[in-house]
Amino acid sequence: DAKTTQPNSMESNEEEPVHLPCNHSTISGTDYIHWYRQLPSQGPEYVIHGLTSNVNNRMASLAIAEDRKSSTLILHRATLRDAAVYYCIPALSNFGNEKLTFGTGTRLTIIP
């Protein structure tokens, strides 16, 4: 499994953009980069995933470095509901059967 490095915690003001970084320098060429988040007292929730190109969905954007050794999850306008632990997970795509290895993630605090 590729090793990931994420900041333990970050803070952001409400209604401002948030950039959550992740280093995955040992990622293999066939690993997708998945992001999940876990709100307090809930199960993890899928956010976004990508392979090489930048990706956008209704929740967030994922910017992947050209060498794929790092990526950044972008929340365009943070709300209080975005306060959660965010996990960056490189995993070999297996059509929904990916073995997801959750690290310690980044705890995001949103300041009203």
Place this chain on the structure above:
Amino acid sequence: DAGVIQSPRHEVTEMGQEVTLRCKPISGHNSLFWYRQTMMRGLELLIYFNNNVPIDDSGMPEDRFSAKMPNASFSTLKIQPSEPRDSAVYFCASSLARPEGEQYFGPGTRLTVT
């Protein structure tokens, strides 16, 4: 859609007792995962099924743990006998095995073994 359903939501039991956790995946999903979360070890995959067949159980801690999926709409995780170190939140997740098949997690079962 009701999402992944887990029961019970909370379970308190004494050491040595049998514990059974239950999961109903999202209808139509064909992959099911059991995870365990503790402060010390974080979130770890225990076992996953595809089309009701166990594919990878390498994360199951020991023989005291067993999981079954008798049909596409039901799975159980059993611990017998339970020990205090099994105290954790157990999550079930399901997915539709396709290239964009993200995993959907249930609310979890908080298990306390005294």
